[in-house]
Amino acid sequence: MGQIQLNHVSKSFGSVEVIRPLDLSIEDGEFVVFVGPSGCGKSTLLRLIAGLEDVTDGEIMIDGKDATGIVPAKRGLAMVFQSYALYPHMSVRKNIAFPLRMAGLDKAEQDRRVNDAARVLNLTDYLDRRPGQLSGGQRQRVAIGRAIVREPAAFLFDEPLSNLDAALRVGMRLEISELHKRLATTMIYVTHDQVEAMTMADKIVVLQAGVIEQVGSPLELYRRPRNIFVAGFIGSPKMNLIGGPEADRHKAVTIGIRPEHIEISEEAGAWEGTVGVSEHLGSDTFFHIQTAVANGPITVRAQGELGLQYGQTVYLSPRAEHLHRFDSKGLRIQ
Amino acid sequence: MATKASRAAARMMIAPSVILLLAWMIVPLSLTIYFSFLRYNLITPTGNPFVGWENYYWFVTDPSFQAAMLNTLMLVGGVLLITVAGGIMFALLLDRPMFGQGIIRIMVIAPFFVMPTVSALVWKNMFMNPVNGMFGQIATSLGFQPIDFMGQIPLLSIILIVSWMWLPFATLILFTAMQSLDQEQLEAAEMDGAGSFSRFVFIVLPHLARAITVVILIQTIFHLSIFAEILVTTNGGPGTASTNLTYLIYVSSLLQFDVGLGSAGGVIAIILANIVAIFLMRMIGKNLDA
Numbered sequence: 001m002g003q004i005q006l007n008h009v010s011k012s013f014g015s016v017e018v019i020r021p022l023d024l025s026i027e028d029g030e031f032v033v034f035v036g037p038s039g040c041g042k043s044t045l046l047r048l049i050a051g052l053e054d055v056t057d058g059e060i061m062i063d064g065k066d067a068t069g070i071v072p073a074k075r076g077l078a079m080v081f082q083s084y085a086l087y088p089h090m091s092v093r094k095n096i097a098f099p100l101r102m103a104g105l106d107k108a109e110q111d112r113r114v115n116d117a118a119r120v121l122n123l124t125d126y127l128d129r130r131p132g133q134l135s136g137g138q139r140q141r142v143a144i145g146r147a148i149v150r151e152p153a154a155f156l157f158d159e160p161l162s163n164l165d166a167a168l169r170v171g172m173r174l175e176i177s178e179l180h181k182r183l184a185t186t187m188i189y190v191t192h193d194q195v196e197a198m199t200m201a202d203k204i205v206v207l208q209a210g211v212i213e214q215v216g217s218p219l220e221l222y223r224r225p226r227n228i229f230v231a232g233f234i235g236s237p238k239m240n241l242i243g244g245p246e247a248d249r250h251k252a253v254t255i256g257i258r259p260e261h262i263e264i265s266e267e268a269g270a271w272e273g274t275v276g277v278s279e280h281l282g283s284d285t286f287f288h289i290q291t292a293v294a295n296g297p298i299t300v301r302a303q304g305e306l307g308l309q310y311g312q313t314v315y316l317s318p319r320a321e322h323l324h325r326f327d328s329k330g331l332r333i334q
Numbered sequence: 335m336a337t338k339a340s341r342a343a344a345r346m347m348i349a350p351s352v353i354l355l356l357a358w359m360i361v362p363l364s365l366t367i368y369f370s371f372l373r374y375n376l377i378t379p380t381g382n383p384f385v386g387w388e389n390y391y392w393f394v395t396d397p398s399f400q401a402a403m404l405n406t407l408m409l410v411g412g413v414l415l416i417t418v419a420g421g422i423m424f425a426l427l428l429d430r431p432m433f434g435q436g437i438i439r440i441m442v443i444a445p446f447f448v449m450p451t452v453s454a455l456v457w458k459n460m461f462m463n464p465v466n467g468m469f470g471q472i473a474t475s476l477g478f479q480p481i482d483f484m485g486q487i488p489l490l491s492i493i494l495i496v497s498w499m500w501l502p503f504a505t506l507i508l509f510t511a512m513q514s515l516d517q518e519q520l521e522a523a524e525m526d527g528a529g530s531f532s533r534f535v536f537i538v539l540p541h542l543a544r545a546i547t548v549v550i551l552i553q554t555i556f557h558l559s560i561f562a563e564i565l566v567t568t569n570g571g572p573g574t575a576s577t578n579l580t581y582l583i584y585v586s587s588l589l590q591f592d593v594g595l596g597s598a599g600g601v602i603a604i605i606l607a608n609i610v611a612i613f614l615m616r617m618i619g620k621n622l623d624a
Contacts, residue, residue, distance in 0.1 A: 072521075073525060085519045098523070098528075098536070
C-alpha cells in the first residue's frame with residue numbers, strides 16, 4: 001500500500017513561503033512526477049512527504065493515517081537522493097543492508113534480501129566493492145537497492161538522474177520505469193527535466209513558485225495545458241506563444257501552437273517568414289523562422305530534411321485543431 | 335617541467351634549500367651520536383675518552399629511565415584520549431547553528447595561542463594551587479580537603495594542562511572534517527531508520543576516521559617531547575613521578591652535567607620517536623588510501 005494524501009500542506013522558511021497551501025492525492029502504485037523550474041519547491045515538497053522537513057501547516061496522510069508528526073524512518077518511505085548519499089566507508093553489501101541492520105533484522109534475512117535486491121539490479125558482482133570504486137550508474141543502482149530492501153510503501157526520488165551523463169540517463173530512466181512496473185509500488189519522482197516527466201509519469205504535478213499549476217497525465221498536460229506556464233514548460237521544443245493582433249484574431253490574449261503542429265511550405269500559408277537557424281537531427285529538423293506575427297522566431301518541427309536555405313522565404317500554417325488560446329490571466333480558454 | 339634541461343635546472347634551484355635543511359638536521363644529529371659514545375662530564379674535566387656503549391648502558395639501567403618511559407607513554411596516551419574524545423564532542427557542539435557562532439568558535443581555538451610556559455604557570459598557580467588556586471578555594475569553601483595537584487597527582491595534572499592546550503587543535507581539525515560531511519548522507523541514514531546515536535557511530539565517526547588519525551599522528555609527535563610544562567610546574571617530581579624521557583635527558587645533561595649520558599638518552603628518544611612515526615605512518619597510510 002502506498003496512498004499519500006496532502007491536505008492543505010504549506011511550508012515557510014522564516015517569512016518566505018516556499019510551498020503555498022496545497023492539496024494533492026497520490027494513489028497506490030502510481031508513478032507521480034513533480035516537475036518545475038529550479039526553486040519551484042518540488043524538492044521541498046518531496047522532503048515534506050519524507051519527513052526531512054516539518055510542515056508549517058496542513059497534514060500528510062499515508063495510507064489513511066496521519067503521518068504529519070511521525071519521524072522519517074517510521075513513515076515507511078524510502079528515498080533516493082540526488083547525490084545518492086551512499087556511505088563511502090561501507091561496501092555495497094553493507095550499504096544496501098544498512099536499513100535492515102537498523103531495523104534489527106537477523107543476518108540471514110538481511111543476506112537474503114540484499115542478494116535479492118542485488119540480483120534485480122545487476123549488482124551481484126559488485127557487492128564487496130566500495131561506492132568509490134563504482135561508476136555513476138552503478139552507484140545509482142546501489143542507492144535504489146538500499147531503498148528497495150526496505151520494501152517501502154512508496155519510493156521518493158530526488159532528481160536521481162541529474163548526475164549521470166546523457167546516455168546513461170536514458171538507460172536509467174528505462175530501468176526505473178521497469179522497476180516501477182515490476183514492483184507496482186508508489187513512486188514520487190522529482191525532476192526539472194520535462195522529458196523525464198513525460199516519459200516516466202502516470203501523473204505529472206507541475207509546480208511553479210510553490211504552487212501546483214496543473215496535475216494530470218502526460219498526454220493531458222500536452223494536449224490541454226491549463227495555463228501558459230504549463231504550455232511552455234511541457235513539450236520539447238517549447239510551444240510557440242504569440243500575442244498581439246494575431247491572437248486577437250482568435251479572440252485570445254495569447255495563442256500557443258506547438259512546433260510539430262505547424263505546416264511549413266515554400267508556396268503559400270497563413271504566416272510569411274524567413275528561415276533562420278535550422279537544427280538537423282536526422283529524423284527531424286527544427287527551423288527557427290522570423291515572422292511578422294511574433295516578436296521572436298517561431299520554432300517549427302518538420303519531419304526529415306526539407307532542404308530549406310538560410311534566409312529563404314517560407315509560409316507557415318498552424319493546424320487550427322491544435323491551437324491553444326489563453327486569456328489575459330494566462331488561463332486556457334476552452 | 336618536462337624536458338631534461340628544465341628538470342636539471344629545477345634541481346639546481348631547489349638544491350640550496352635542500353642542502354641547508356639537510357645540514358640543519360645532520361650536524362646536530364651526528365654531534366649527538368658522537369657525544370653519546372664519549373665520557374663527557376662537565377664536572378670531571380679529564381678529557382673525553384671514547385667509552386663505547388657505556389653511556390647507553392647507564393642510561394637504560396637507571397631506575398628513572400623505566401619510570402620516564404612509562405610516564406612518557408601515559409602522558410601521550412592520556413592527552414590523546416582526552417583531546418580526541420573532547421575534540422569530537424566540541425566539534426559536534428560547534429557544528430550546530432547557535433547564537434554568537436563566530437565568537438564562540440574563536441574562543442574555543444584561543445588556548446592554542448597561549449605559550450606552554452604561560453598556560454602551565456596559570457594552571458599551576460591560579461587553578462591548581464591548593465591554597466590560592468580556584469579548585470582549592472572551591473574545595474575549601476565546600477568543606478573538602480583541597481587536592482595538592484602538583485604533589486599528589488603530578489602526572490595527571492600535567493596531562494590535564496597539556497590536554498587543555500591541545501584540545502583546540504583537535505577540535506579545529508575534527509570540526510573542519512565534520513563540516514565536510516555530506517548532509518544527504520545523514521538524511522539518508524535518518525530515512526534508513528538510524529537514530530542519532532547510530533548516525534554518529536555509523537556515519538559521523540567513520541567520516542572522521544581520517545581526521546582522527548591525523549590528529550593522533552601530529553599530537554603524538556609533539557607530546558613525545560613535552561618539556562616546558564613539566565619544567566615550570568613539577569620539575570619532574572615528586573621523585574620521578576612526572577619525569578618523561580625529554581625531561582630525563584634534560585636532567586642528565588644539564589642538571590648532572592653529563593653530556594655523554596644525555597646524548598645517549600637523546601639518541602634513544604630519536605629511535606623511539608621514529609618507531610612511533612613508522613608505526614603511525616603505516617596506520618595512516620592505510621587510512622588515507624581508502
